Amino acid sequence: MHTKFIRWCITxxxxxxxxxxxxxxxxxxxxxxxxxxxxxxxxxLLAMLAVGVWAAQxxxxxxxxxxxxxxxxxxxxxxxxxxxIALPMVESGIATSVLLLGLLIAFSVKVxxxxxxxxxxxxxxxxxxxxxxxxxxxGSPWQYGFGFVVSTIVLHGLGLLLGERLxxxxxxx
Numbered sequence: 074m075h076t077k078f079i080r081w082c083i084t085x086x087x088x089x090x091x092x093x094x095x096x097x098x099x100x101x102x103x104x105x106x107x108x109x110x111x112x113x114x115x116x117x118l119l120a121m122l123a124v125g126v127w128a129a130q131x132x133x134x135x136x137x138x139x140x141x142x143x144x145x146x147x148x149x150x151x152x153x154x155x156x157x158i159a160l161p162m163v164e165s166g167i168a169t170s171v172l173l174l175g176l177l178i179a180f181s182v183k184v185x186x187x188x189x190x191x192x193x194x195x196x197x198x199x200x201x202x203x204x205x206x207x208x209x210x211x212g213s214p215w216q217y218g219f220g221f222v223v224s225t226i227v228l229h230g231l232g233l234l235l236g237e238r239l240x241x242x243x244x245x246x
Contacts, residue, residue, distance in 0.1 A: 102212040107220020110204055111228060116167050117200055121225050123174035124193050125232020129240060130178060135186040140229035142190035147201030148222055154205020155214045163206075166199030 111117040121143075128139035153160065174196070176182075184192070204221045208214065 102209045103216035104220035104223070106209050106212055107204070107217040107222075108224040110207060110221050111200075111224045116171050117203075118228065120167070120170050120174055120196060120200060121228035122232040122235065123171070123178060124196075125229040125234075126236035126239065127174060127178050127189065127193075127232075128229075129233050129236025130181055131183065131186060131189055132240075133186065135189050136233060138186045138190045139193050140226070140233070142194040143197040143229065144222060144225055145197075146194040147197040147204070147225060148218060150198040150201030151205035151218055151221065152214075154202040155208055155218075156205075160198070160202045163199050163202055166196070167203060170196035170199060 111121055124139055124143050128135045128137075131139070150160070174193075177192075205218075208217045
């Protein structure tokens with residue numbers, strides 16, 4: 074399993090670094106720009122980690138259903154943003170998602186995995202749209218989209234690990 078993961082990383086690495094061939098410094102386009110976007114915005118970073126933590130709290134099918142729902146709808150909404158389709162109240166939606174995900178975690182709110190996927194899917198629309206709208210002007214939509222999807226998957230995975238650790242601490246005490 075570990076070897077397959079490393080092989081996939083090595084295989085996909087050239088896609089991530091294609092944009093680094095620019096002759097002038099300061100260009101961040103392509104997959105690297107997409108990967109950095111969720112990491113450099115505290116709102117995106119918190120929300121994506123929170124999806125993983127809440128999925129771990131819910132357990133069972135929610136562990137894969139919530140992150141999958143988020144990533145899928147985020148990618149679709151990212152395409153909407155790149156295409157210039159208008160979406161109202163994006164920043165309010167992002168701020169609300171961070172607040173509500175924090176409350177869902179803090180109060181250990183239990184819902185069905187399907188409802189949880191719907192909730193995070195709604196939040197994903199705002200985050201994905203923001204990613205798409207903020208794509209660099211000369212960036213490749215496919216590379217940029219690949220970058221923010223990969224970064225989001227990694228953040229969800231870290232959130233799941235954190236959530237599992239918190240669950241274990243709660244059980245131990």
